[in-house]
Amino acid sequence: MMFFMFAMTSDAVGMIIPELIKEFNLSMTQASAFHYAPMAMIALSGLLLGFLADHIGRKPTILIGLSLFALACFMFYFSRTFYAFLALLCLIGVAIGLFKTGALALLGDISTSNHEHTQTMNKVEGFFAVGAIFGPAIVSYLLIAGVSWTYLYVFAGVLCSILCIFAWRTDYPIAPQKNPTEQKSNFNQTLSLLKNRYALGFSLAIALYVATEVAIYVWMPTLLQEYQGNWPLLATYALTLFFVLRALGRFLAVWLLQHFSWQSVMMTLSGLIFLCYLGTLLYGVDVAVLLLPLCGLFMSMIYPTLNSKGISCFMPKQHGAIAGVILFFTALSAAVAPFLMGVISDYFGHVKYGFVLATGFAFLLFIGMIYNWFYDPSAKALK
Numbered sequence: 441m442m443f444f445m446f447a448m449t450s451d452a453v454g455m456i457i458p459e460l461i462k463e464f465n466l467s468m469t470q471a472s473a474f475h476y477a478p479m480a481m482i483a484l485s486g487l488l489l490g491f492l493a494d495h496i497g498r499k500p501t502i503l504i505g506l507s508l509f510a511l512a513c514f515m516f517y518f519s520r521t522f523y524a525f526l527a528l529l530c531l532i533g534v535a536i537g538l539f540k541t542g543a544l545a546l547l548g549d550i551s552t553s554n555h556e557h558t559q560t561m562n563k564v565e566g567f568f569a570v571g572a573i574f575g576p577a578i579v580s581y582l583l584i585a586g587v588s589w590t591y592l593y594v595f596a597g598v599l600c601s602i603l604c605i606f607a608w609r610t611d612y613p614i615a616p617q618k619n620p621t622e623q624k625s626n627f628n629q630t631l632s633l634l635k636n637r638y639a640l641g642f643s644l645a646i647a648l649y650v651a652t653e654v655a656i657y658v659w660m661p662t663l664l665q666e667y668q669g670n671w672p673l674l675a676t677y678a679l680t681l682f683f684v685l686r687a688l689g690r691f692l693a694v695w696l697l698q699h700f701s702w703q704s705v706m707m708t709l710s711g712l713i714f715l716c717y718l719g720t721l722l723y724g725v726d727v728a729v730l731l732l733p734l735c736g737l738f739m740s741m742i743y744p745t746l747n748s749k750g751i752s753c754f755m756p757k758q759h760g761a762i763a764g765v766i767l768f769f770t771a772l773s774a775a776v777a778p779f780l781m782g783v784i785s786d787y788f789g790h791v792k793y794g795f796v797l798a799t800g801f802a803f804l805l806f807i808g809m810i811y812n813w814f815y816d817p818s819a820k821a822l823k
Contacts, residue, residue: 447571455579472782478533479775485537490764493545505539513597516590544763554752561748562693569687630761642750643769648805651777655798658778682736689740703813710809712738717799753821
């Protein structure tokens with residue numbers, strides 16, 4: 441439910457940005473701050489505070505994060521300016537960085553092998569994908585009813601308050617213990633992970649994946665606004681279809697992992713994503729209305745699989761720290777990539793030019809997954 445709530449707010453930004461542009465007379469670069477500002481704070485929170493999940497425990501870290509998230513959401517009701525909204529989103533970013541690193545570390549605690557860890561991560565991320573369906577749908581309903589989109593955050597605040605109670609009352613497994621010397625050096629250990637080849641390798645792969653994914657849910661609604669083809673209904677619900685296919689794919693991933701190696705699946709799916717982007721680049725919006733939503737099915741398994749494998753390369757007592765490092769690169773990519781797409785789109789005068797950059801990210805991800813399939817560099821650490 442934490443992942444569901446996070447997705448419900450973060451993945452609705454593509455529906456909110458066009459409203460911000462009209463309401464506050466913003467450029468695409470300015471409006472993209474609604475996405476990259478909280479993502480930048482998630483990145484910093486994950487890197488600077490991720491060690492808290494190991495230092496003070498999973499439960500306190502999760503409770504602090506959820507409490508901050510609920511407070512920020514309720515403050516949307518009293519805010520009216522773009523910069524006030526932006527400040528609250530930054531606070532939400534800090535909160536997400538806290539409770540998500542705690543949650544990711546907790547998933548490692550309840551897994552007995554890296555294979556089980558990957559399956560569990562895909563199940564949990566499946567609920568993230570379901571939340572990503574609800575968020576845009578709620579925003580659409582609010583706008584049609586003539587109600588402010590800010591009530592999405594009020595609803596999220598109520599849900600988060602309930603989650604605080606459940607998180608407080610739930611019994612957690614006993615986390616691996618450290619001696620006092622190790623506990624004092626947790627943050628230094630986090631920084632040392634930045635030099636670890638497994639941490640950097642999986643973080644880079646995840647960053648490339650995230651750059652291709654956020655391009656769709658941030659900028660696809662803007663790209664398809666000019667669609668004049670034979671499937672106007674498909675263009676209207678393209679983002680919802682993308683999230684539906686991503687949700688279905690993540691639950692399907694549990695079956696795929698039982699029948700195929702994760703390396704071959706990663707390579708195949710990343711190749712299909714690149715082909716969808718390439719088709720969009722070559723044939724324009726008439727093809728994009730089909731190919732970009734279809735990417736949701738191919739993208740579904742990549743993030744939770746790479747995330748769980750990256751965490752499983754390390755001992756459980758480091759899971760909070762490594763989850764924070766990976767989350768840093770995840771959120772940094774989610775912040776920078778759509779911002780650069782907005783800048784490029786403004787410079788050349790059309791959002792389609794931003795998708796040229798996204799196609800490049802998809803190509804690099806495909807090359808990385810070919811390398812991973814051929815050389816399997818993490819095999820020793822995972823074993």
